[in-house]
Amino acid sequence: MAILKLQDYNIYVNEGLQILQPFTQNYSSIFVLVDDNTQKYCLPLLEQKINSFKLIEIPSGEIHKNIETCQSIWNQLMKNNADRNALLINLGGGVIGDMGGFCASTYKRGIDFIQIPTTLLSQVDASIGGKLGIDFAQVKNSIGLFQNPKAVIIESDFLKTLPFGELRSGYAEIIKHSLISDAQQWQQLSKIIDIQNFNNWQILIEPSLQIKQNIVQQDPFEKGIRKALNFGHTIGHAVESLALETTQALLHGEAIAIGMVCESYLSHKADLLSKNQLEEITQYISTVYAHYSINEADSTKLLQLMRNDKKNQNHQINFTFLTNIGQCQINQTASDKLILESLAYYNSIT
Numbered sequence: 001m002a003i004l005k006l007q008d009y010n011i012y013v014n015e016g017l018q019i020l021q022p023f024t025q026n027y028s029s030i031f032v033l034v035d036d037n038t039q040k041y042c043l044p045l046l047e048q049k050i051n052s053f054k055l056i057e058i059p060s061g062e063i064h065k066n067i068e069t070c071q072s073i074w075n076q077l078m079k080n081n082a083d084r085n086a087l088l089i090n091l092g093g094g095v096i097g098d099m100g101g102f103c104a105s106t107y108k109r110g111i112d113f114i115q116i117p118t119t120l121l122s123q124v125d126a127s128i129g130g131k132l133g134i135d136f137a138q139v140k141n142s143i144g145l146f147q148n149p150k151a152v153i154i155e156s157d158f159l160k161t162l163p164f165g166e167l168r169s170g171y172a173e174i175i176k177h178s179l180i181s182d183a184q185q186w187q188q189l190s191k192i193i194d195i196q197n198f199n200n201w202q203i204l205i206e207p208s209l210q211i212k213q214n215i216v217q218q219d220p221f222e223k224g225i226r227k228a229l230n231f232g233h234t235i236g237h238a239v240e241s242l243a244l245e246t247t248q249a250l251l252h253g254e255a256i257a258i259g260m261v262c263e264s265y266l267s268h269k270a271d272l273l274s275k276n277q278l279e280e281i282t283q284y285i286s287t288v289y290a291h292y293s294i295n296e297a298d299s300t301k302l303l304q305l306m307r308n309d310k311k312n313q314n315h316q317i318n319f320t321f322l323t324n325i326g327q328c329q330i331n332q333t334a335s336d337k338l339i340l341e342s343l344a345y346y347n348s349i350t
């Protein structure tokens with residue numbers, strides 16, 4: 001149980017959903033945004049905590065994180081006469097949080113919203129940091145804005161119904177947070193081998209989001225240190241995008257796990273990370289995540305995807321490298337040859 005205070009809002013971790021009550025006072029109307037899964041699994045926990053609200057339902061999945069779904073959300077707000085003093089509660093994973101926050105921030109030039117993240121990924125990552133948006137023209141998160149919610153309410157009980165794959169996907173961001181800035185948490189994590197039967201998530205959530213919060217507070221608009229959070233994501237995003245085109249789709253965190261191995265390799269090759277630490281990271285990640293074969297024939301395509309990444313500057317592929325377990329350096333680069341070598345290194349793990 002904890003309350004993390006940010007400049008203009010608080011994050012409530014396992015304080016109980018009744019914490020929502022005072023926030024729902026004084027609004028002209030309250031809307032709760034759900035998808036088919038969070039309506040079924042999460043809404044029952046919330047229903048008793050707020051008096052009267054209107055439900056906005058959307059289909060689940062990243063493919064619906066688009067302008068058509070936004071139109072349906074705005075339409076429902078409009079139809080129900082939501083005025084500037086309405087509140088939107090986003091109950092769901094990162095898709096609901098990013099898109100609901102975006103719709104709230106743009107409806108009538110902005111109404112208040114509260115994030116209640118229900119996946120591990122959204123609890124430790126997507127729900128904090130103020131990034132909101134949708135996918136457009138096949139480019140992920142290409143339309144959006146930075147805007148903070150009134151509050152973030154995290155309840156680890158929601159995770160009980162989350163499928164194992166989604167849990168493990170979110171766990172990659174917990175691993176990432178420890179690798180970039182908390183060697184002690186890494187020590188704790190690397191002892192957790194059986195993720196499937198692990199159920200003490202509450203002990204990992206708070207320190208993990210504290211790491212993200214510290215970084216975001218120093219650099220809310222990603223001009224500098226916030227890029228540390230991109231560790232594993234330069235190569236990971238490319239692998240994730242490519243996998244979308246095949247039948248072997250990867251969840252975000254599964255792709256980031258691959259990215260973290262490759263980028264740890266690059267960190268080692270840049271003389272920043274020791275061989276022992278590279279091996280320790282590789283060993284742990286390959287214990288937790290099933291191996292995925294990267295087809296050598298796709299290498300050029302992967303490099304192309306990395307080159308198109310919006311995080312790049314001056315046409316250079318931008319990386320965050322580890323200098324140690326628990327420490328990192330932003331704005332790093334690597335040659336194409338080394339990037340390809342890092343993919344081959346990942347492939348060679350058995």
Ligand SMILES: NC(=O)c1ccc[n+]([C@@H]2O[C@H](COP(=O)([O-])OP(=O)(O)OC[C@H]3O[C@@H](n4cnc5c(N)ncnc54)[C@H](O)[C@@H]3O)[C@@H](O)[C@H]2O)c1
Nearest residue numbers: 037041060093094095118119121122125126131158161162
């Ligand atoms: N804003 C940010 O800073 C940020 C950071 C990371 C990721 N993201 C975004 O987050 C999204 C991914 O988030 P996600 O992984 O939470 O995906 P998601 O929202 O699609 O949720 C994953 C699946 O779990 C279901 N679900 C949610 N809660 C559940 C529960 N408690 N029990 C059972 N099923 C449940 C959902 O319906 C969905 O099918 C991406 O769109 C990504 O771009 C944003």
Ligand SMILES: [Zn+2]
Nearest residue numbers: 173233252256
């Ligand atoms: Zn991520």
